[in-house]
Amino acid sequence: MGKVKIGINGFGRIGRLVARVILQRDDVELVAVNDPFITTDYMTYMFKYDSVHGQWKHHELKVKDDKTLLFGEKPVTVFGVRNPEEIPWAETGAEYVVESTGVFTDKDKAAAHLKGGAKKVIISAPSKDAPMFVVGVNENEYKPELNIVSNASCTTNCLAPLAKVIHDKFGIVEGLMTTVHSITGIRPKKLWMGHHQRIGEVAGLLHSTSFLAVLEPLRLLERSCLL
Template sequence: MMRIAINGMGRIGRLLFRRLIDRDDIELVAVNDIMDADNLAYLIKYDSVYGTFPGTITHQPGAIAANDKVVKAFRQDKPAALPWKDLNVDVVLECSGSFSTRAGAEQHLMAGARKVLLSTTGSNDIPLLVYGFNQHALSKEETIISPGGCMTNCSTHILYILNAIGIKSVQCNILHSYTSRQELVDAPHKQFRRGRSAAESIIPVEIDLQHSLERLLPALANKIASVSTRVPVANGAMADFTIQLQHDTSRQEINRLFATAAKNDYKGIIEYTEDPLVSLDIKGNTHSCVIDGTLTSVVGNHVKLIAWFDNEYGFTTRMIDWLPLMK
C-alpha cells in the first residue's frame, strides 16, 4: 500500500485529505501545516464549497482522526525536518505552494520521502507532465514532478487536439473563481488588481499559463496569449479560447473532434456536453475540461471554444491519477 503525506493543507491539500482517507490502495499517514490541528480538523470537516465531510473528523494531540483512521499532523515550516523517513513515506503531495522549486521540493527527499508530487507548475528544472498528455514520459528515476495546474490541465489537451488542424494563434481567457491569492477587502498587493475585493468585482489578473503551454507544446511557442479573469464565485472555471486555425473549419467539425476524443483516447480526461451548463453544474466534476458544444462558434478559420472545469475537484483527480505511476 502506497504511503502518502500532504504538505500544505489549503484548498487542494484538504480536498486531497477528504478524497484519500478512505482509499483501500493508499494510506494517508501524515499532514503538515502551520495551522493548529483543531482548526485543521474543523476546516476538513466543514467545507463551504463541497459541504460537510460524510464521516467523523476530530483532532487529537499531534493527529487528525478521520472515521477509523488516525493521520499524524505536524506544524513544521521546514520540510527537511519532517519525519518522512521514520514514517516510510512513499510520496509527498507538496500543496503548500512554497516549495515548488527543485531545491524547495528536495527538502522532502532530504527528510526521507521517496518522491514528491507538486500541486502546481514547478520551476523549469522540474519535469512538467500533464496526465492524459505526456505521463508516459515519466521515468522511474525521477523523484520530483509537476502535474501542472488546473488551467494547464484544461488547456493542454484542447490545444493539442486543435493543432492537428493547425493553430496560427491562441488567445485564452480563463474565467476563474476567486482564490486565496486575492483579498476579501481592498488591500495592498504588488499586482494592484489582485488587491481588490474578490467578492465585489470581476478582476483580470496576470498568469503564466502561456509559459507552461509552450513548455508542453513547443510548436506553439510565441503563438499563445493568456489572462485570467476572476469572478465572484467560490468554485468553478470557464476557459474561453479564441483560436485562429491554419484552415477554415466549421462548428460541426470542431464539436465532432472533441466529442470523439471524449469517447475514445481522452475518456475520463475530456468530457463533451451539449447541456446548457452554468458554473455551479461543474462542481465535483472529475474531468480536466468539459467542452460545451452549445457555445462553439466558427467564422472562417476563427474558432471560439468554451470549456468548463472544477478548478479543485478536477485537478485533485489528476493528482490522484498520478500516484499509481509513482510507485
C-alpha cells in the same frame, strides 16, 4: 503489494481535496499532514465543511490530540514544521509527498522533503524547473527515475487536454485563451472559520485577459484558435 503511503505539506484547499481523494481509495493511504499555520481543530473544521464539495460524510473525523487526527479509527500524524527539511516524513512511512503550499515549487526547494525521508514529491503548482505532467496530455513521458514532478497549473489542466485533442485532429496554428477563476489562497481575500463572510473588495485588479472572480472555486476557459 501494500498501499502507497502519502504525506501532504500544506492543508489549504488543494491539500484538503487531495486528502479527501486519498481517503476514498483503497490503494493509497494518508499517513501525515504538515501545516505550521493552523491547529488540528481548524484542520478538522475546514476538512469537514467544504462550501463547494459539501460536508465530509465518509468517515468520522475527530481530533485525538494536537499531533493526531482520527479518520474513523485511522490515525494521521500532524506536524507543524515550517522548514520542509525538518519534516520527519520517514517517521510516518510517507513515501510520496504532495507539496501543496504554493511556496516550494522549484526543484531545490521541493527536494527538502527528500531529506526528511520522502521518496517522491509531487508539486501541486507550476514549477520553473521540475518536469510538469498533465493527465491526458503527456503523463506517458513520466520516467521512474524522476523524484520531483509538478502537475502544472489549474489553467493548464483545463486547457491542455482540450487543446491536445484539437491539435492532434486538426492542428493548431495559433490561439488566444481567456480564463476566469476564483481568487486563490495566495491573495488576501479568504473565507475564515466562524463568520464565513466573503469580502467583495478584490485587492489588485488584473488588467488583462486573466480575471479573478469573487466566487467559489471554479474554472471557466474560452479558447479561440486558428487551425
